[in-house]
Amino acid sequence: MLRAMTTGVSCDSGRSANQVFNPQAFTVIGWKLGTIPSNMAPRGYCHGPRLVQTDFSVDKNWKMTEKVNVQFRLDAFNLLNHPNFRGNTLFTGNPFQGFNCGAADATGKYLPCSLTNNIVTSQTRTTNFGLSNSLVGDAGREFQYTLKFSF
Numbered sequence: 001m002l003r004a005m006t007t008g009v010s011c012d013s014g015r016s017a018n019q020v021f022n023p024q025a026f027t028v029i030g031w032k033l034g035t036i037p038s039n040m041a042p043r044g045y046c047h048g049p050r051l052v053q054t055d056f057s058v059d060k061n062w063k064m065t066e067k068v069n070v071q072f073r074l075d076a077f078n079l080l081n082h083p084n085f086r087g088n089t090l091f092t093g094n095p096f097q098g099f100n101c102g103a104a105d106a107t108g109k110y111l112p113c114s115l116t117n118n119i120v121t122s123q124t125r126t127t128n129f130g131l132s133n134s135l136v137g138d139a140g141r142e143f144q145y146t147l148k149f150s151f
Contacts, residue, residue: 004028004095005039011046018085020049021130026095033101033118048087049132054079073146081141085132095129 004026014022025046031037059073100122101113111117 003040005031005037006041006045018132019130020085020087020090020132021046021092023095023125023129028096028099028120028123031120033113033120034115046130048090049085051084051136052080052082053077053084054082068149068151071146071148071150073148075144075146077142077144079141084136086134086136087132089134090130090132091126091128092130093126095126097124097126099123 005028007025007027009022009025011021011025014024026041056076056079057073059071062070064070099120100110101120102111102117103121104110110122113120
């Protein structure tokens with residue numbers, strides 16, 4: 001697997017829907033093949049998907065008699081109905097389909113990468129890098145209510 005270089009763009013920028021990682025945070029342009037660049041993305045450079053869940057609870061207590069109490073309770077889980085994507089289903093393979101070395105000729109073709117032509121000058125990105133394809137558990141909103149008598 002190719003470990004790309006960082007571009008200074010945050011992995012979280014542009015995060016929307018099931019796009020968890022920003023592909024623009026990585027590049028191989030400028031990499032001199034056969035060397036280890038100083039700005040190579042380290043392991044764990046990007047964090048996984050966020051977990052956003054708003055739970056809400058409200059209750060009301062009444063004293064019916066000296067020994068009998070009643071409580072009504074309403075609990076809401078994932079009140080804002082926010083989807084949470086799984087981190088273990090992310091496409092995190094190679095973010096690039098291919099790359100070319102050196103300058104293109106007049107017809108737009110590149111010479112093969114070699115010992116003397118070893119600076120990457122163009123790249124082609126994969127379309128699904130950083131996408132998640134499943135949700136954590138049942139992502140739907142859930143309400144529960146309780147009527148409790150204590151004596």
